[in-house]
Amino acid sequence: MEQILTDILEKIKPTDSKKKELEKTREKLIKKAKDTILKTNTKAEAKIFGSTARNTWLSGEKDIDLFLIFPENTPREELEKKGLKIGKKISEGEGREQYAEHPYVNTKIDGFDIDIVPCYEIDDPTQIKSAVDRTPHHQDYINSWLTPETSDQVLLLKKFMKGIGTYGSELKINGFSGYLCELLTIHYGSFEKVIKSASDWGEKTLINRTQEHEDEDLKKMFQDHPLIFVDPVDPSRNVAAAVSKKNYAKFIRATEQFLKKPKKEFFTPNEPSFSIEKLEELIEDRKTKLFMTNFEIPFDLVPDIIYPQLRKTRKTLTRKLEENNFKILRSDIWSNEDIGVILLELKVSKLPKIRKHEGPPLDVDAGPFIDKYNNSSEKYAGPYLNEDGRLVVEISRNKTEAKQVIHKALKTGEGFGKHIKKSINQEGYKLAEDQEIVKEAESLGIEKFLGKYLTKCLPWQR
Amino acid sequence: MEQILTDILEKIKPTDSKKKELEKTREKLIKKAKDTILKTNTKAEAKIFGSTARNTWLSGEKDIDLFLIFPENTPREELEKKGLKIGKKISEGEGREQYAEHPYVNTKIDGFDIDIVPCYEIDDPTQIKSAVDRTPHHQDYINSWLTPETSDQVLLLKKFMKGIGTYGSELKINGFSGYLCELLTIHYGSFEKVIKSASDWGEKTLINRTQEHEDEDLKKMFQDHPLIFVDPVDPSRNVAAAVSKKNYAKFIRATEQFLKKPKKEFFTPNEPSFSIEKLEELIEDRKTKLFMTNFEIPFDLVPDIIYPQLRKTRKTLTRKLEENNFKILRSDIWSNEDIGVILLELKVSKLPKIRKHEGPPLDVDAGPFIDKYNNSSEKYAGPYLNEDGRLVVEISRNKTEAKQVIHKALKTGEGFGKHIKKSINQEGYKLAEDQEIVKEAESLGIEKFLGKYLTKCLPWQR
Numbered sequence: 001m002e003q004i005l006t007d008i009l010e011k012i013k014p015t016d017s018k019k020k021e022l023e024k025t026r027e028k029l030i031k032k033a034k035d036t037i038l039k040t041n042t043k044a045e046a047k048i049f050g051s052t053a054r055n056t057w058l059s060g061e062k063d064i065d066l067f068l069i070f071p072e073n074t075p076r077e078e079l080e081k082k083g084l085k086i087g088k089k090i091s092e093g094e095g096r097e098q099y100a101e102h103p104y105v106n107t108k109i110d111g112f113d114i115d116i117v118p119c120y121e122i123d124d125p126t127q128i129k130s131a132v133d134r135t136p137h138h139q140d141y142i143n144s145w146l147t148p149e150t151s152d153q154v155l156l157l158k159k160f161m162k163g164i165g166t167y168g169s170e171l172k173i174n175g176f177s178g179y180l181c182e183l184l185t186i187h188y189g190s191f192e193k194v195i196k197s198a199s200d201w202g203e204k205t206l207i208n209r210t211q212e213h214e215d216e217d218l219k220k221m222f223q224d225h226p227l228i229f230v231d232p233v234d235p236s237r238n239v240a241a242a243v244s245k246k247n248y249a250k251f252i253r254a255t256e257q258f259l260k261k262p263k264k265e266f267f268t269p270n271e272p273s274f275s276i277e278k279l280e281e282l283i284e285d286r287k288t289k290l291f292m293t294n295f296e297i298p299f300d301l302v303p304d305i306i307y308p309q310l311r312k313t314r315k316t317l318t319r320k321l322e323e324n325n326f327k328i329l330r331s332d333i334w335s336n337e338d339i340g341v342i343l344l345e346l347k348v349s350k351l352p353k354i355r356k357h358e359g360p361p362l363d364v365d366a367g368p369f370i371d372k373y374n375n376s377s378e379k380y381a382g383p384y385l386n387e388d389g390r391l392v393v394e395i396s397r398n399k400t401e402a403k404q405v406i407h408k409a410l411k412t413g414e415g416f417g418k419h420i421k422k423s424i425n426q427e428g429y430k431l432a433e434d435q436e437i438v439k440e441a442e443s444l445g446i447e448k449f450l451g452k453y454l455t456k457c458l459p460w461q462r
Numbered sequence: 463m464e465q466i467l468t469d470i471l472e473k474i475k476p477t478d479s480k481k482k483e484l485e486k487t488r489e490k491l492i493k494k495a496k497d498t499i500l501k502t503n504t505k506a507e508a509k510i511f512g513s514t515a516r517n518t519w520l521s522g523e524k525d526i527d528l529f530l531i532f533p534e535n536t537p538r539e540e541l542e543k544k545g546l547k548i549g550k551k552i553s554e555g556e557g558r559e560q561y562a563e564h565p566y567v568n569t570k571i572d573g574f575d576i577d578i579v580p581c582y583e584i585d586d587p588t589q590i591k592s593a594v595d596r597t598p599h600h601q602d603y604i605n606s607w608l609t610p611e612t613s614d615q616v617l618l619l620k621k622f623m624k625g626i627g628t629y630g631s632e633l634k635i636n637g638f639s640g641y642l643c644e645l646l647t648i649h650y651g652s653f654e655k656v657i658k659s660a661s662d663w664g665e666k667t668l669i670n671r672t673q674e675h676e677d678e679d680l681k682k683m684f685q686d687h688p689l690i691f692v693d694p695v696d697p698s699r700n701v702a703a704a705v706s707k708k709n710y711a712k713f714i715r716a717t718e719q720f721l722k723k724p725k726k727e728f729f730t731p732n733e734p735s736f737s738i739e740k741l742e743e744l745i746e747d748r749k750t751k752l753f754m755t756n757f758e759i760p761f762d763l764v765p766d767i768i769y770p771q772l773r774k775t776r777k778t779l780t781r782k783l784e785e786n787n788f789k790i791l792r793s794d795i796w797s798n799e800d801i802g803v804i805l806l807e808l809k810v811s812k813l814p815k816i817r818k819h820e821g822p823p824l825d826v827d828a829g830p831f832i833d834k835y836n837n838s839s840e841k842y843a844g845p846y847l848n849e850d851g852r853l854v855v856e857i858s859r860n861k862t863e864a865k866q867v868i869h870k871a872l873k874t875g876e877g878f879g880k881h882i883k884k885s886i887n888q889e890g891y892k893l894a895e896d897q898e899i900v901k902e903a904e905s906l907g908i909e910k911f912l913g914k915y916l917t918k919c920l921p922w923q924r
Contacts, residue, residue: 202825226851249851253828260829286842288814325789325809329816330856347787347814352750354791354809363664366715367722374923380748381918389688389711394792394918456843456856461836 001262005191008267009152012159014059022052022064025110029066029090033116036089037068042082045069045121049135051178054142056154058162062111066090067135068118076102076129083118090116098302101130125233137233138179145186156191156267157181163267164254164459169242172307176251180239183229199255201248204228210235254460269459274451279438282454288329289349291406292437294341294444295429299419306335309417314342316415317406325351326402330456334449340420341446343437343453349402354380359391366391406431463724467653470729471614474621476521484514484526487572491528491552495578498551499530504544507531507583511597513640516604518616520624524573528552529597530580538564538591545580552578560764563592587695599695600641607648618653618729619643625729626716627921631704634769638713642701645691661717663710666690672697716922731921736913741900744916750791751811753868754899756803756906757891761881768797771879776804778877779868787813788864792918796911802882803908805899805915811864816842821853828853868893 014022026048033046050065051057068086070079080102087105088095095107095116104117122128125137146154158181161167169177176184187207188194206215206228212235213221222228226248227240258266274282283290297306310333318328327348334341359369366383373379373393382393399405410429413421432440441450476484488510495508512527513519530548532541542564549567550557557569557578566579584590587599608616620643623629631639638646649669650656668677668690674697675683684690688710689702720728736744745752759768772795780790789810796803821831828845835841835855844855861867872891875883894902903912 203823244849245851246847246849249824249853250847252824253832253847253853256828257832286814286816288816327787327810329814329818347816348789348810352748352791352809354748354750356791361665362711362714366718370715370719370920381916383920383923384918385708385712385715385920387706387708389707391711391715454843456846458832458845458847461845 001192004262004264004267005156008159008264009156012058012060012155012267013152014057018059021110022057022112025112026052026064029064029109029114032090033066033068033086036086040082040086040089042086043071043074044082044086044118047136049139054139054146054182055148055151056142056146056158056178056182058155058158062113064112064114065135066114066116067132068116069121069136070118072120072122072129074120079118079120083116087116087118101132126236128234134231134234141232142179142182142186146182150185150190153189153191153194154182154185157185157194159267160191160195160254160258161251163265163269164250166243166247166251166254171242171304173247174242174244175247176243177239180229180243183232183239187229195255195258198252199259201227201252205248206230208235212236250458253458257458257460263460265460265462270462272448272451272455272462274447276438276442276447279441279447279450279454280435282451283434283438286345286454289346289402289434290437291344291346291403291431291433292341292440292450293344293406293410293429293431294339294440295420295424296427297335297338297340297419297423298427299423301337301419303335303337305419306337306340307333309420310335310340310342313340313416313420314344317342317344317409319415320409321346321402321405324399324402324405325355326405330453332449332453334446339444340423341444341449343450344406346402351397351400353396353400354394355397357393357395358386359383359393362389369393403431403433463654466724466726466729467618470621470726471618474520474522474617474729475614476519480521483572484519484574487574488514488526491526491571491576494552495528495530495548498548502544502548502551504548505533505536506544506548506580509598511601516601516608516644517610517613518604518608518620518640518644520617520620524575526574526576527597528576528578529594530578531583531598532580534582534584534591536582541580541582545578549578549580563594588698590696596693596696603695604641604644604648608644612647612652615651615653615656616644616647619647619656621729622653622657622716622720623713625727625731625921626712628705628709628713628716633704633766635709636704636706637709638705639701642691642705645694645701649691657717657720660714661721663689663714667710668692670697674698712920715920719920719922725922727922727924732924734910734913734917734924736909738900738904738909741903741909741912741916742897744913745896745900748807748916751808751864751896752899753806753808753865753893753895754803754902754912755806755868755872755891755893756801756902757882757886758889759797759800759802759881759885760889761885763799763881765797765799767881768799768802769795771882772797772802772804775802775878775882776806779804779806779871781877782871783808783864783867786861786864786867787817788867792915794911794915796908801906802885803906803911805912806868808864813859813862815858815862816856817859819855819857820848821845821855824851831855865893865895 030046037044047067049067052064068083084103091105091107095105097103098106104115107114117132119132120129122133125134128134161176166175168175184194188197204226208230209232210230218228222238225238225241226245227243229239231237231239314331314333318331326346329345329347332343359366370383378396380394383391386392413424441447492508499506509529511529514526530545546565553567553569557567559565560568566577569576579594581594582591584595587596590596623638628637630637646656650659666688670692671694672692680690684700687700687703688707689705691701693699693701776793776795780793788808791807791809794805821828832845840858842856845853848854875886903909
């Protein structure tokens with residue numbers, strides 16, 4: 001394991017020249033910010049936060065968070081207005097307005113991706129006005145605990161998380177944030193110790209360095225969270241709130257497997273490629289029924305908006321299929337922020353023309369039910385009594401093929417993500433099935449997504 | 463309604479000549495019994511019980527129950543031995559030994575079907591030694607309440623029950639016994655009053671003329687019984703214990719419908735017939751998957767043994783199909799006591815080659831699971847983590863067709879009725895599917911069973 005970690009660290013630790021490059025940009029940025037603050041006669045401070053400010057950034061990462069820290073008594077409106085104004089000036093007209101809890105500016109300078117975020121200066125982090133106000137306190141906490149040695153350990157953990165696909169608290173991933181990786185490393189002491197400890201985690205794990213709340217209370221507060229890491233700067237907050245059950249389990253299984261057989265694929269998994277022939281063969285082999293729908297997403301939305309909407313849309317589709325007695329084997333979503341793709345794989349996609357329909361309970365007169373179906377041309381058999389004493393008629397099923405349900409759902413958009421519904425309504429959708437999907441995937445350039453779906457496995461085992 | 467009831471009564475009430483015929487046989491039987499008792503120097507009395515003894519027998523019914531009533535202190539062994547001996551003498555070597563709680567003799571005399579049953583004379587019916595000891599008390603109760611007029615009303619109710627298929631407490635039917643029909647008529651006063659009252663019955667009905675137990679206690683004692691009619695001669699017994707939910711509901715629905723539109727079909731439903739072409743067409747229309755298995759029942763078993771075994775066998779077959787993810791639409795059984803038939807109709811009878819298989823929970827090491835399936839040739843995809851954080855592999859399904867499950871179940875006989883398992887083991891079985899079933903039904907002479915299955919409805923609506 002030693003050797004692997006040394007090799008990996010060498011690759012992921014920024015070189016001196018990279019560090020200098022970053023330093024230059026940081027200084028430039030701070031200077032620009034301070035000048036602008038002065039020129040606009042604003043009461044605010046400018047500071048850099050995030051991994052690039054605390055030596056826990058991976059080589060190749062190019063994110064800088066520039067915070068504009070306003071005094072606590074600044075009216076919210078003024079903070080938002082001035083925050084945007086200064087952000088735009090710094091980015092010299094290149095910046096895009098973006099929205100989180102309040103608006104901020106995203107821009108590119110010297111090849112770095114820079115978020116310029118206004119926040120309040122709040123002494124007590126439990127009294128913050130907006131989530132970003134916590135960031136300075138997080139930075140203070142990490143800096144007070146992290147040594148140059150442990151920051152290398154953070155790099156290893158972050159790279160491991162990236163490799164197995166659990167890194168990032170954004171809604172696309174629902175995984176472990178950088179701050180959480182830093183805290184885990186601080187808490188256990190090293191990458192290897194994190195790995196060893198996590199391999200013993202059970203269905204629910206609680207890490208509490210503050211002792212402000214009782215463990216029992218914390219478990220109740222965060223009862224749906226598999227992992228609870230109490231925020232040292234705000235003990236009523238779970239730093240691991242974003243971590244899904246799936247990613248929690250994936251991390252545990254990865255640590256288990258890594259301890260048994262350490263290999264570099266945990267950090268840098270092999271990326272497979274799939275020929276058209278291979279994809280066709282994989283679909284042929286499964287003998288399931290596969291559908292793929294794709295549609296445009298024309299509204300310039302951030303991933304934190306797109307992915308929840310895609311998931312909601314997928315869930316609505318699978319729910320409607322199940323309600324019609326079709327059975328899902330698996331499904332998946334994909335997006336490049338311009339188009340959305342939903343894959344649906346069914347184990348039952350055709351049903352007979354007949355379905356059962358139950359009559360009223362015994363304390364309700366069955367006359368209307370019996371008359372209605374006796375006079376119905378769509379009746380196959382019944383009414384009769386079933387073993388539970390319920391009247392049943394056998395009538396014709398509306399949708400005998402899953403495809404009909406999918407088309408109808410896509411046409412109405414009912415229960416879909418708001419923007420997806422709007423887009424499909426305006427721009428339409430495509431629906432491919434079985435082998436047609438391969439051609440469609442080729443034209444969308446998502447052969448790898450399709451191939452990975454069809455050969456889904458643990459990333460380090462590819 | 464008046465006119466219909468008059469017409470029906472005319473048909474079902476035994477004529478004077480029929481009554482004389484019965485009277486002659488009864489006298490002959492009693493004389494024979496008394497002679498035999500005298501000759502064999504037995505301490506016992508002979509008496510006729512059942513509907514033929516209390517003017518509640520339907521024209522055409524030919525059942526006589528001759529009871530041999532022994533003193534309470536007779537040893538059980540002696541009662542059984544002497545009971546059989548006298549029974550056989552009366553039947554002059556024609557009788558067959560049969561078994562209920564104790565053995566009795568069944569024979570035919572003058573075209574009547576006669577059961578010769580030994581029982582104890584017990585003064586207090588709550589202290590009986592065997593279920594048949596209750597019969598004399600039932601007869602006393604009914605005779606003390608029934609008038610010639612109300613016995614006509616019983617005839618109507620019994621015929622109505624027969625017509626809709628809910629008459630008989632035997633295990634083939636699970637319906638309303640003759641005694642229960644008598645009690646219902648006594649309780650409500652007339653056929654019409656029974657019908658009107660029953661049309662208002664809800665999910666559970668309790669009729670208690672004894673007031674010995676509290677209603678709440680009775681509902682607990684008989685919590686699975688939809689209808690509770692407390693036995694006036696034994697208040698801890700439910701006369702309606704045999705009535706299934708289905709037959710209870712069927713009776714209620716029939717009364718509801720009869721009140722709205724009285725017609726003779728409730729008493730004498732039309733009996734449909736089905737041509738081969740019609741059966742083929744019906745099967746073709748349903749577009750389901752239909753299987754029919756049939757086998758011999760070579761053991762001379764009574765219906766009370768055969769039907770529960772057939773139901774158990776059917777239940778095992780449907781359970782095994784459902785366990786393998788095939789979906790049942792409906793099923794039915796048929797028997798003439800020499801052969802057994804089970805119909806199974808599926809809405810899902812084919813499944814893809816792939817099935818999911820879940821790994822261990824998080825507190826169990828997943829190493830063995832992962833290694834096993836990574837080295838398995840039957841793996842299609844996985845292991846991967848699902849949304850619940852469980853490892854999943856996609857492996858090949860053993861049985862992709864329902865037919866395979868049915869054949870395997872029939873071959874092992876596991877979970878089948880004991881005699882059915884034995885018979886299939888010795889004599890084999892046939893399994894027909896879809897249109898093949900029509901020919902098989904023709905050769906078994908059960909076209910009507912198949913046709914009624916395919917056009918199942920309320921009997922009075924045929």
